[in-house]
Amino acid sequence: MAGSSIPVIDLGPWRSGDRDARARTAARVDEALREAGFLLVTGHGVDPAPAARIREAARAFFRLPAAAKEPYAVTVGGRGWLGPGAEANSYAEGTASPPDLKESWSCAADDPTGDAAVDAEWFRPNAWPAEVPELRALVSQYLGLMRALCDELLELLATALGLDEDHFTRHTSHPTWGFNLNWYPGTEVVGPPLPGQFRIGPHTDFGTVTVLDRQPGSGGLQIHTDSGGWEDAPYDPAALTVNIGDLMARWTGDRWRAGRHRVLPPPAEELISLVYFYECDAHTRVESLPAPVGRVVHDPVDSHAYLRDKLRAISVPAGRTTSG
Numbered sequence: 001m002a003g004s005s006i007p008v009i010d011l012g013p014w015r016s017g018d019r020d021a022r023a024r025t026a027a028r029v030d031e032a033l034r035e036a037g038f039l040l041v042t043g044h045g046v047d048p049a050p051a052a053r054i055r056e057a058a059r060a061f062f063r064l065p066a067a068a069k070e071p072y073a074v075t076v077g078g079r080g081w082l083g084p085g086a087e088a089n090s091y092a093e094g095t096a097s098p099p100d101l102k103e104s105w106s107c108a109a110d111d112p113t114g115d116a117a118v119d120a121e122w123f124r125p126n127a128w129p130a131e132v133p134e135l136r137a138l139v140s141q142y143l144g145l146m147r148a149l150c151d152e153l154l155e156l157l158a159t160a161l162g163l164d165e166d167h168f169t170r171h172t173s174h175p176t177w178g179f180n181l182n183w184y185p186g187t188e189v190v191g192p193p194l195p196g197q198f199r200i201g202p203h204t205d206f207g208t209v210t211v212l213d214r215q216p217g218s219g220g221l222q223i224h225t226d227s228g229g230w231e232d233a234p235y236d237p238a239a240l241t242v243n244i245g246d247l248m249a250r251w252t253g254d255r256w257r258a259g260r261h262r263v264l265p266p267p268a269e270e271l272i273s274l275v276y277f278y279e280c281d282a283h284t285r286v287e288s289l290p291a292p293v294g295r296v297v298h299d300p301v302d303s304h305a306y307l308r309d310k311l312r313a314i315s316v317p318a319g320r321t322t323s324g
Helices: 011-015 019-035 048-062 066-072 089-093 116-122 134-160 246-251 303-314
Strands: 008-010 038-042 080-082 103-108 175-184 200-203 209-213 221-225 229-232 240-244 261-263 271-281
Touching: 008 011, 008 019, 011 019, 011 038, 011 134, 019 038, 019 134, 048 103, 048 134, 048 175, 048 271, 066 080, 089 200, 089 303, 103 134, 116 303, 134 175, 134 209, 134 240, 134 271, 246 303, 271 303
Parallel strands: 008 038
Antiparallel strands: 038 240, 080 103, 103 175, 175 271, 200 261, 209 240, 209 271, 221 229, 221 261
């Protein structure tokens, strides 16, 4: 990881309660997020064993015949199977491209708020594949760990900005979130990529923070910085990869940048990534922090109107299959 702009942040000193150690950790986080919007986080306490079991169960589902997966097919933002050709993430940046070379099993927040309109859009029940019954319990346990970790990260981010520790978590009492099991098949399944086609095209995530559990291997994750352009994301088997999304960048007045990234076209091997997208309470008013913290004053946005538009942008309609 020598020369990488992505630092390793150990949560141990942050959790120690020592004021100086917490301040040093927060300062490093602030510096890193100004450059690339990415961190590698260790000392998180998340046992890697559940993720390995989730991958095993997910692989069993993804290797089923297409006819067996089709009953679970959904569009972007749905709960179930996103099949080949469902997404083209580069469209979120306004860049045309062929569909991303992946499949996903997606689930999202499903604990109703009691507001019928909000629940119908953002807190619908999740689907689970009958062919792989163990997946539900494995994922549910993992999601609880991710929710707790993301709230802790938001407290760290608030401290890094010199704000009250609960500045962001006061807006996550009943948050939305999304979770993708992304399957990147090898070339023996998808064939050679089209010109301009990626496993996931260049984009930024849409919410507050994203936590990525990467599988070892040549996954091709790259991050973009102004100083270095596209570079391979560093990998640490003990770390989770964390990046901030568009809502958090707007919230900070672009003091921090949303982590722009892509996943290169496939080599021979398949990979499965676990991706947890954290957001905030439905219809939070996101206003840019003023100077001297923020640099740019964006118009305030309704968080979930913003998210809705972003999800719509990356959905591949019938007929959008090439960069032309």
